[in-house]
Amino acid sequence: MDIAVLLTDEHGVVRETNEASRRMTGSTEGRPCHQVFRYRDHATRCSEGCVAAMLAGEVDHVSQHVTVRAGRVLLACHPVRHAVMIVAYGPTPADQALTPREVEVLALVADGLTGPQIAERTGLSRSTVNTHVEHAREKLGARTRTEAVAVAVRRGLLGPR
The missing domain is CATH 3.30.450.20 (PAS domain)
Structure with missing residues (x-):
């Protein structure tokens, strides 16, 4: 650090x-x-x-x-x-790195899925989905889910949308 x-x-x-x-x-x-x-x-x-x-x-x-x-x-x-x-x-850089699951969940958010839809698709609980989104949001320094997706796209973590 x-x-x-x-x-x-x-x-x-x-x-x-x-x-x-x-x-x-x-x-x-x-x-x-x-x-x-x-x-x-x-x-x-x-x-x-x-x-x-x-x-x-x-x-x-x-x-x-x-x-x-x-x-x-x-x-x-x-x-x-x-x-x-x-x-x-x-x-x-390690502090700010997203886990593979956080990237996966953010990609599904970027695709327009809701928390319950992401939970159903991934087999995770709604709470776990929200936790992954919040951790990704914090690591990316974003205030909202939408901003987290935008930052992840800009950094090349999700690919073009």
Whole structure:
């Protein structure tokens, strides 16, 4: 697992990064940290003023899953003196690999089958089908089943549809 470390100044501008960070997020030095990380939900705590809030003691730390160029990562931000240290625990290719069953179930979703239809066709329970879809969705960093199928197609996991 890659561990990316970024250090911002008091304004939230990224000033230093390590090699893992550059692999995970690309070149970010000089950019505001809130532009580097995207939250998958809409209840984001990462904003233009988040570093100032941390340094003022209004927010102790932030720990959430975010999406970066390399995929979905766990982000932890901590105030350190007059700066914020950002640590992102990133995915490795193995972490993000779909199982053969997850690919099979996603392909059936792509073909328009419902959960019960997939369960009947594969001999799995409805709950197991839903679990495979949710695991695939999480691994692909998708919010919905439809988005998971689109991401899988773009990555060449399902072939053209």
